Amino acid sequence: PTGILELLGKGRPDPFTTLVQTVCHQQLSMRVCQGMFERLLGLCGNRNDKTLDPVRIKATSADEIRQVAKLSYRKIGYIQHLADKFLDGSLGHEAFEHVKDDDLRVRMIALPGIGEWTLEMFLIFQLHRHGGIPYGDVALQSAMQLVYDIQPDGHVTSKNEVTWMPSRTQMEQHTRLWGPFGSIASLYMLR
Numbered sequence: 001p002t003g004i005l006e007l008l009g010k011g012r013p014d015p016f017t018t019l020v021q022t023v024c025h026q027q028l029s030m031r032v033c034q035g036m037f038e039r040l041l042g043l044c045g046n047r048n049d050k051t052l053d054p055v056r057i058k059a060t061s062a063d064e065i066r067q068v069a070k071l072s073y074r075k076i077g078y079i080q081h082l083a084d085k086f087l088d089g090s091l092g093h094e095a096f097e098h099v100k101d102d103d104l105r106v107r108m109i110a111l112p113g114i115g116e117w118t119l120e121m122f123l124i125f126q127l128h129r130h131g132g133i134p135y136g137d138v139a140l141q142s143a144m145q146l147v148y149d150i151q152p153d154g155h156v157t158s159k160n161e162v163t164w165m166p167s168r169t170q171m172e173q174h175t176r177l178w179g180p181f182g183s184i185a186s187l188y189m190l191r
Helices: 002-009 015-025 030-044 054-059 062-069 073-087 093-098 101-109 116-126 138-148 154-158 168-190
Strands: none
Touching (some): 015 030, 015 116, 030 062, 093 101
8 A cells, every 4th residue: 555655656757758658668568668768768868867858859850760769650650749749838737737637638638649548547657646547457457357346248258258358337337436536546456
């Protein structure tokens, strides 16, 4: 329990860097992604404090980022779009500190490369918001299945599906009880 409080008590890293790093890590192994991210830091950021500069991201061609960091052009497009949003003020301190969770979800889910899982993790770990619940996280699904003894629907067991995980609807029946502290309860589940 105290580990979660310590986690939430840590300072917040740079939000632009966090989002870019999350995009870099999507659908790739941790080791491969870390190398890509380190090369991107060397090209467009500061390796000492581990922050990326949106101005340098925008000023660097997609071809150069591809050549140095080995990111796909699609991910480079997502990252450069994020840089645009931070530079024009659509995303940044004002939005992250003063916009309600649901409004921020609508604003961010519209961004290319940002899905529900990325968004909820950002709310929990970057912004320390209490209402984020990463329903798409396999570890949370597995923990809730175990803790709440959530059973598959009849049609699933009749097909002998062994990889079944609870649906969002099934999970929400239990997360409603967590009230405004969904992220804290999620962190306990993930421990």
